[in-house]
Amino acid sequence: MQEFRTGCSRALGVGVGYVPIAISFGALATQSGLSDAAAVVMSVWVYAGAAQFAALEGIRQNLSWLSIVLTMLLMNLRHIPISLAINPIFNRFDRKQQLFLAHGLTDEAFALDVSDKPRSWHYYTGIHLFCWLSWILGTWIGCQLGQQIPAQWLQFALPSLFICLLIDNIKTWNQQIILTILTGVVLVLTLQNIGTLGILISILGVAALATLQNQ
Numbered sequence: 001m002q003e004f005r006t007g008c009s010r011a012l013g014v015g016v017g018y019v020p021i022a023i024s025f026g027a028l029a030t031q032s033g034l035s036d037a038a039a040v041v042m043s044v045w046v047y048a049g050a051a052q053f054a055a056l057e058g059i060r061q062n063l064s065w066l067s068i069v070l071t072m073l074l075m076n077l078r079h080i081p082i083s084l085a086i087n088p089i090f091n092r093f094d095r096k097q098q099l100f101l102a103h104g105l106t107d108e109a110f111a112l113d114v115s116d117k118p119r120s121w122h123y124y125t126g127i128h129l130f131c132w133l134s135w136i137l138g139t140w141i142g143c144q145l146g147q148q149i150p151a152q153w154l155q156f157a158l159p160s161l162f163i164c165l166l167i168d169n170i171k172t173w174n175q176q177i178i179l180t181i182l183t184g185v186v187l188v189l190t191l192q193n194i195g196t197l198g199i200l201i202s203i204l205g206v207a208a209l210a211t212l213q214n215q
Helices: 002-010 014-033 036-045 049-060 066-088 095-104 107-113 122-147 152-174 175-189 195-215
Strands: none
Touching: 002 014, 002 122, 014 036, 014 107, 014 122, 036 049, 036 122, 049 066, 066 095, 066 107, 066 152, 095 122, 107 122
């Protein structure tokens, strides 16, 4: 249990950072017509922040479910190299333990997992579970507040996702990467209100920059 508590403590900063973004997701979900239960279930089972926002934008733009699913899959392709990178650490655990950890393998959890020497399964469970529950809690809070939050306040949800994906490692990046990030942020802020094409470009920008972070 000590290792589990240490993992939870290690994930505190990330978990706290997840909550406001998850609140934005929950609020947007209710304003997009999803029920509270559907939004929370999405956070429980999909648990992929950028992809969840993409799904909401697809719903708001009346895109087909096939388009929404394909976009979500495209955005989550970055988990392939992430999974390969984490395999030397997680292959010490049995299959059920690996599957549980895989479900919670977000960009931020991955960064925490590889920032220390290999540790016990309980340690990684503490990290992943704390982050996961923080996302679920934030989603539920957002659902309760959804109709009370002005829609224009939530326009910064996608740009804020950029910030949370990138802020942890910004001190180690060179000027080219920082310039790319700033360009992406400007694109997102600019394209927020030009319809489906702008949304798609913004979504792909999030996926590209998230992948860049993990290289």
